[in-house]
Amino acid sequence: MTKIAILGAAGQIAQLVEPMLLKKNDINMVLYLRHPNKLKQINDAREKVIKGDASNFNELKEALADVDLVYANLAGSNIEDQAKTVVKAMNANGIKRLIWVSSLGIYDEVPGKFGEWNKNILGSYLTIYRAAADQITASNLDYTIIRPAWLTNKNEINYEKTVGATTPFRGTEVSRLSVADYIADLIENPTKDVKANVGLDKAGTDGDKPAWY
Template sequence: MKTVLILGAAGQISSYLVSELLKETDFKLKLFARNATKRINVTDPSRETVIDGDFNDTQTLTIAMKGVDAVYLNEMRDLPSVKKIVSAMDDNGVKQFIGATVLGIEDEVKGAFGNWNTSMIESSITRRKKTAAVIKDSDLDYTILRLAWLFNDDKNTAYEITDSGQPFGGTEVSRQAVAKLITAILKDETGKYARQSLGVNEPNTNFDKPSFY
């Protein structure tokens, strides 16, 4: 039985991911977040373990990695934290890493939408290029998810992916769709997602900016 450590488990994507994994798999889940016991509602205590912690707390992070098969990081924002996570994974022999980040870190967003996206999150793109480089330079079996602009819609779980070197495919995607993709990656046993950086968007959303802006 696979055990997945979800870092940033109180985040919105993580919340949808936990629900999806409980429904679609028999995986054990470790839910790691600041003030986790106050922020996370456990629905299956036999499969969910809540861990209060900070990504920069090396001791707690290392303990959380014990017996883990895969790690999902809900936000690849902070460079020191990402370095500590990689180190803790290495120390515990954990290989599979999935990390959510922003679109634009590979200069892959073109045209009017690319210009709009850069104007909105240029500083975020610059920071996350650095965290993505740490992951790519590691020996982890990573999957980096470059996410389109996010919204919530339980009835909209459609997504498409683009590879590195391809133009980004659309402007938006639901968090529920992202959770379904992460679940598919965690369930996959072929290794086809390993060492991949994937753009993630809803099909047929090739707009100049997201529809909700």
């Protein structure tokens, strides 16, 4: 039985990943988050809910005991501190595999007018999320950093990957369900895209900004 920790388990993408994993009989989950009341129905036999802050080392270290893989769906102005704590807590527990969700544009990899628009909208957000990603890539963990395009709630799984921090990003949008599907695939196949920095978008959505914005 594989034990997965989901950090920031109330996030929209995380709550799409969880039911995907429940369809797999060999996966149990630790759902780690600050506000457990935001979670929907819990499978008590397969999911353990732990209230905690990802920037608190002692709390996180205890929560990650006996975990095989960590999927971090974290956010906030202290995201760099959270990244440092995640690396430290994983190392303390001897856990190697990390899936880390970040943002497009943190490496200035989005070309053209869309890249300019993205910078103007996200601003300093890109700087702090880049700093967090740097903590991950500087670690000894077997990480995958995911940089999704602008997210939609479309009921579709349709995405393409751009691998590499300096590879020009393609497309302007991608569904949350697509990102969740990719994350679930990595969890089921943990040797896939190790030490990789992956952009996700829906093919054919190139433009100056997302069509719906």
